[in-house]
Amino acid sequence: MENLTLVIPAKYEATTLPVVLKEIKKLNLNCKKIVVVPKYDKETLEVLKNSDCEVLIQKGEGFGSALIEGLNHSKTEYSCIFNADGSFDPKYLDEMLKRNKDNFEFIFSTRYKKPGGSDDDTILTFIGNYFFTFLSKVLFQLNISDILYTYVMGKTKAFQDLALYHNDFTFCVELPIKAKFKSFRMYDFPSYERPRISGKKKVNELKDGFLILISIIRLFIFKK
Secondary structure: OOOEEEEEEOOOOOOOHHHHHHHHHHOOOOOEEEEEEEOOOHHHHHHOOOOOOEEEEEOOOOHHHHHHHHHHHOOOOEEEEOOOOOOOOHHHHHHHHHHHHOOOOEEEEEOOOOOOEEOOOOHHHHHHHHHHHHHHHHHHOOOOOOOOOOOEEEEHHHHHHOOOOOOOOOHHHHHHHHHHHOOOOEEEEEOEEOOOOOOOOOOOHHHHHHHHHHHHHHHHHHOO
16 A cells, blocks of 8 residues: 555544554555644654654644645555544455546545444434535435545545645545545445544534535635
């Protein structure tokens, strides 16, 4: 997997990140890893000192900003967004890469197709995700089943061609909708979301849900 880079946003993930990196190493995936960390997160930067990761100091602020900076920095043919909290299972990476090479620009993981599932979804996030996924199907004919799940692999050039700019959690909808605008081919890949190792979700369901709705409407009106 030397042609694959994992882009890992890792704000305040000093406890979980070493566990995640150890699991990836055990699988002998031989992929590159870019870990994006804000400069003020000294603890996470400290645990990365002796790792084999490329550490990228985040210039902007927010989840989307970390991903965009990491994806734009990637030099391999393929890139994959990968969480630092242990919820993404790296066992899927090999099959996702095979699918990505099979004439698709993007592989979107989904928790809502068997044998996928989630140990981290709540009633509120499930309802919100269902609504935004349905709305995106109606407005954009987007044929993926889990629009808010960011376990996404794609061709690095395709990521970069989208000119992504949403610096917060609205990145989740900007990515697939802009991929649809470009007529990029997308594959819905079932995967199981594990419980996070520790800590709480950084998403504020109501606030971020409102921002996601506004972003979908803006993307529909302005197409950018």
